[in-house]
Structures are given as structure tokens and as C-alpha cells.
Amino acid sequence: MRLSRVRFVLIETSLSANVGAVARALKTMGLTQLVLVRPQQRLDAEAMARAAGADDLLARARICDSLAEALAGCRLVIGSSARARALSWPEVDPAGCAEQLLRDAEEGDVALLLGRERSGLTNDELSYCHFLTRIATNPDYSSLNIAAAAQVFAYELRRTALQWQGDGSLAGEPEGDAQVERSDLATADEMMSFYGHLERTLGQIGFADPAQSSTLRRRLRRLFNRARPDRTELNILRGILSAAAGRKRPERFQR
Template sequence: MIDQMTESLARIRFVLVETTHSGNIGAVARAMKTMGLSRLDLVAPRQRPDAEALARASGADDLLARAGVHENLTDALAGCRLVVGASARLRSIEWPLLEPPECAERLLAEAGEGEVALMLGRESSGLTNDELARCHFLVHIPTNPDFSSLNVAAAAQVLAYEIRRAARAVAGERLTETPRDLATAEAMEGFYAHLTETLVRIGFSDPEQSRTLTRRLRRLFNRAQPDRVELNILRGILSAAQGRKTPERFARPDEAPQPD
């Protein structure tokens, strides 16, 4: 599934139309590469990728080097079975409109069969109506209506993330944590006995009137589900509170001896 995801992402091209600032081209390349996208096409850029573009790319130099540069939109969209245009404003002429997550899902689904394109327009005015007429769908990023200005690279990052998120969902990819070595039930009971003893010894609780306190503390630590090392740290703290010292030769908390 991961290989299939990579292949689908490779068929999604970001097409930038008449970009004014080369730095934005570099920033878009960076946004794409962080999300596993690699196909960048430029239509009549006012400035070719230069030193500023390389600086803003921050390591996505390979995308800039491979970027296609076209004189017209027809060449840039050649071979695409689906074209989605990004627009910062809703137009008076109605186009089929997608939210970013829906846009990502459609692009990814069609990319499984062939080339697709996501088109972003000029920094100052976006895409023209004639350019949008080439699109099957329009994607709009809902922004604060009182301040809706979104830089082209920022828009690219939002859409690239949504594509990555959709691809990971299809592939069943999830963030995973290193498995924790949770403290066993016996170890927790030893800790609770040690805790009760310590609270009594330091004068914090009365053994005859501490049942409610003990239950609440059990609930607290059961919710936390400490692992073996964390439990050793807690017991070390209890030992210190009782006036027992942990030998300095134990460099790590998990190496400290367990009090009885």
C-alpha cells in the first residue's frame, strides 16, 4: 500500500500560473516535498527559480531542478485526466466546488488511474475565469472572512497536507508510539503500599481516615498508567521523602533498587 501511495502522489502535479516571486516557487516546492509530492510545473513564471527560490526551498532543490517550465497552460496540463483550480474567492460563475479534504480525495482517487493537476494562480489575482474554465472542480480554502489573504505557498501547504492525509488514510498509515513497558498489577500494588506508608510516615494522612484519599490516588495513577521506569522514579521519590537515599552509583531511575 505504501508503494501504491507513492505512485499516486507522483502523478499529482502542482501547476503554478504566472508566479511573480521566485521565492514563492521555492516555498511551494518545500511544501510539496514535506508531503511526498514531487511534480511541479510552472506556467510562464515572471522569474525563473533562482537563489531566492533555492533558499526558500530549504532542501527541495531537486523539485526545482525537475520542474517543468511551460509557455502556456495547455502544455502544463497535457495528459491530465482531472484538473482542480484553487481560488481564494468564490466566483459569480458557478463551478463545482470542493472543500480541501474532498479535493484531496478526488485528486488521489483519479491519480490511481493517471495524471492529475492542482492549479494555483498569481499571487495578486489568482486564476482568471478562462483558466478556471479548464478545471473540472474548484477548491476553496475557507479562511477568516475578515482577513482572507493567503499566500500561494501557504495555500499549497494546506492542500498538500490534505493530499498526504488522504493518502495515509487509504494506505492505513497511522502514527505509532514506541510500545510502553507498563507497570504490572503486582508492581502497582507494591507502589500503592509504599505510597500509603510514606503518606503516613510524613504525617500527610491518618491510616484510620485515609481510605477516600487512597482510592482517589489509585484512580489518579491508574489513569496515568505509568510504565516500569516511571514507577521506579515515583518509588524513588517516596524513598527520598522517607529519608532513604538512593545510591549515587545508580545512573538511571530504572536501575534504582525497589524499596520493600
């Protein structure tokens, strides 16, 4: 069940053959969700050939116009990045990535985000992520094909799933070390709606100029992604924003 809730989301892949190879990598490890955001080539005969029998997974692949659409409903998003960022982000290795994804997959859909073959994820795309993960490659030659990267992550997910015990902990994990699960975490699309509300409010109250606040925007998104609020907490935060923008008055509390 957990593996079936893990989405592999590929952004603007340049070659259909790479998508086919990713589909093969996923199917060999029992993963079923492949989502493509604005692929640069259609899924043609080359993609089918590279899928090598995983053409059913290709046929079910969702094609989305935006990353927000691709991540809708996901309670956890982890992005793969081969390069360090000026603004640091919480990081996990591929094994830790698999553990994080599978823990949250007990309660709902989760996503692993893979960027473009040449340039990876943009900073704005990174702001959707709760964690970053990277594969420890040779520093003198770190080039890794997207399908090879997908195979590494897919293998770690299957290996971890096979170790899982019935009580939700990993085999060999000390009792009491499992993270507390929260079943009602805000999803990626709900968080992005909140971020839009937050950024509009900061402009309305004169705290930030939306046109010149990209670093502030990324820092605030990193802060709330790290906190991982549930839906009730998110509604509280949105109520505070509405009050700050003057849409709620203290007189409403007077009897």
C-alpha cells in the same frame, strides 16, 4: 504511486521565493511534480534558499509557455480560487479536493491549479477545471500566501494517501460508496481540442458568434467538464459536430 501523479501547476508566479517555498511544501509531503506556467522571475538563489533542501524538486520543475501544455495528459484538474465567481462551479473543500485527486491518480496524472499571487485564476483558466476548491480563511482577512495554500493542499493529499486502503477506498468509508472509476477519461488537452472543435462548429452553423460568446463558452465547458466524457464518448461528440457542420452526409448510410 498516487502522490507521484499529482501535479501542482502554478500560473505566472511573481516571486521566485514563493516558488521555492512551494517546492519545500511539496517535498515535505512526498509530492514530486511542480509545473510553472510563465513564471515572472527565473529560479534564482532566492528560490533555492526558500526551498530549504528541496532544490532537487526545483531542478526538475517543468516550465511551460501555456496552461494547455502544463495540463497535457491530466484526467482531472481542480483549481484553487479564493473568490466566488459569477458563474458557479462545482466545489470541493481541501479534504474533498485531495480525495478527488487521489481517486483519479490511480489511473493517471491529475493537477491542482494555483493562480497568481494577486489575482488568482482568470475565467478562461477556470474553464480547464472540473472542480474549484477554496480554503476556509478568516473572511475579514483572507489573504493567504501561495506557498501556505500549497502546504494546506499538500498536507491534505498526504493525510488522505496515508488513510487509503488496498481496495482503493478510504479508511472508515462504507462499502459501496466509492465512486466508479473510469480508466479512459479524456485528458485536459483532449478536452481543449474538443472545445475548439465545438466553438468552431457553433460559429459555422450560425449558433454563436465566437467573438461575443465568452459566457456561453464557459457554460458549455462547465457542462462537459461536469460530464467527464471518456475518449469513446468524446469521439462520438466530435462525430456529431462534424455531421452538424456538413462534413458527413446521410447518404453514407444508404446501401
